[in-house]
Each structure stands twice: as structure tokens, then as C-alpha cells.
Amino acid sequence: MKFSSFILVEAIRADLKAEDKRGVVEEMVGALVKAAGVKAEEQEGIVQAVMKREELGSTGIGRGVAVPHTKHASVNRLIGTVGISRDGVDFNSLDGEKVQIFFLLVSPPDRPGDHLRALENISRQLRDDTFCRFLKEAKSVEDIKQLLDEADSNQG
Amino acid sequence: MVDMISRKEVRVANPCGLHIRPAYLFARLAARYEASIEIIKDGQSVNGKSVLEILMLAATRDTVLTIVARGRDAEQAVESLAPVIERETPPEEDLSLAEGSRTV
Numbered sequence: 001m002k003f004s005s006f007i008l009v010e011a012i013r014a015d016l017k018a019e020d021k022r023g024v025v026e027e028m029v030g031a032l033v034k035a036a037g038v039k040a041e042e043q044e045g046i047v048q049a050v051m052k053r054e055e056l057g058s059t060g061i062g063r064g065v066a067v068p069h070t071k072h073a074s075v076n077r078l079i080g081t082v083g084i085s086r087d088g089v090d091f092n093s094l095d096g097e098k099v100q101i102f103f104l105l106v107s108p109p110d111r112p113g114d115h116l117r118a119l120e121n122i123s124r125q126l127r128d129d130t131f132c133r134f135l136k137e138a139k140s141v142e143d144i145k146q147l148l149d150e151a152d153s154n155q156g
Numbered sequence: 157m158v159d160m161i162s163r164k165e166v167r168v169a170n171p172c173g174l175h176i177r178p179a180y181l182f183a184r185l186a187a188r189y190e191a192s193i194e195i196i197k198d199g200q201s202v203n204g205k206s207v208l209e210i211l212m213l214a215a216t217r218d219t220v221l222t223i224v225a226r227g228r229d230a231e232q233a234v235e236s237l238a239p240v241i242e243r244e245t246p247p248e249e250d251l252s253l254a255e256g257s258r259t260v
Contacts (some may be wrong), residue, residue, distance in 0.1 A: 056177065057176075057177055057180060059176055061176060061180075061207045061208055061211070062206075062207060062208060063208065067176065094180060094183075094184075094207060112171065112172040112173060112175070112216070112217075113173070113216055115172070115175065116172070116173045116174070116175060116214045116215075116216055117214050119175065119176065119211045119214065120211060120212055120213070120214030122211075123207075123208045123209070123211035123212045124212045126208060127208060127209070127212070
């Protein structure tokens, strides 16, 4: 599943301000609201659901990357956004490393396949050291969008 | 010492497929063994000790995977790893993780 089919460009954040896990989740869900991906009244519920999921085990999957996510009935298709933290945030990652690259995903409750395909795309691209490094060094939303577009076009 | 090779075909039972939590459980358990662990899906082979690589399989429910272990403890590794994929709720000493796979 290509990035362009689930990442809302208007919700991408090149410089996350938050310094802890909850802060990052709030900032990114807030970005989805501003991009009209989710309704404002659903914001708190989605943040809570994502945090509850994190309690079951961190979604920090290594290499400075985390994929906080939840299912939520308020969306009718998988949507997501990307956030980069300059200094990194402690996310209780599996490898203990701070997280700089975040992919936040919200999917409809009945579409586990889409969620898996998005994870597949994210994990495949992240194996590429250059992609990871460029993402961490991205200065603007435009930089990030370009990296995602390139990854999409390499996917063919 | 001659390296042992052990392999087993397994079917993904988790309704949500091999998503982050089962992938993490698998990789964490795999890391306890000396043997190298591979997971193969339709000819695509990934390192079973890496969460990122396991996620690349995008293995949905009912996908058939082959676990291949190579090393002194290959047989024990395959025996303990197969249930993580074959059971709807992955076996795990950490109760919170096991509970999560039922609710999400």
C-alpha cells in the first residue's frame, strides 16, 4: 500500500514539539484533525485509544521508528501521518533507542488487512538506511513528502 | 559441531494477521535462541529475529509460512516459535501482551 494512499500530507509534521510519548500522540492526532482527517470531537478518544494500545506493548519497532496506531470507528478508511522529532522521544522502544520517526495510523475496525499492508510498506522502506537518514534529516513537510513520493514510485 | 536444521509450516491464526505485537513476540522469542531463524512466505525470506522484517511479510490470517531454524538449538526454537503464529492468541508470559491480542 503506497504512502500516498493513506498519509495525509496536510497532517505531516517535520518538527514535532512534544517531548514525551503522550505529547507526540496528541500532537499527531491534532495534526490529523487540522487536516480534516478526523473530527475534532473524536480527537481525545483517538488519543486515548492509541495510548491504550501502547500500554499493551510499545509500537517503537526499532531503528528510531514508532508506529502508534489504533482502530477507530470514526474513520471509514485507513489514514495516517508522519512526524519527525529532532531530538527523539523516549517511546519504550523494543531496542531501547529514542524515536525520531513516527507513523501514526488510524484504521476502521473492520479492515485489519489495510493496516497490515501499511505496516508492510513502512517496514520495507525503513530497511533502507538512506530513507531513514533522509527522513530524520528532513527539514520541511515538502522534504518528507518528496521522500514518501520517491518511495512510492520505487515501489512501482 | 554439525548445525541442525529444523523447519515447520505454520498457518497464521491471528484474525488481524502478523501485526506488530505478534511480530514482536516472535522476534523476542527468536532472539533467545542461538540458531538463525528465517520465516519464508511465497519464496520471500526474512530474518525472524527482526520485527521490521517480519512486518514486511504482511501475513494476513490463514497465510502459510515456513519457519526455518539453523543451529544447535534449531529444533527447540521451531517448537517454541510455531505456536506464536499458529495460535489465535500468541502464548506469552507477559499477560498484558497476551490480553491485548484478544481485544485489538
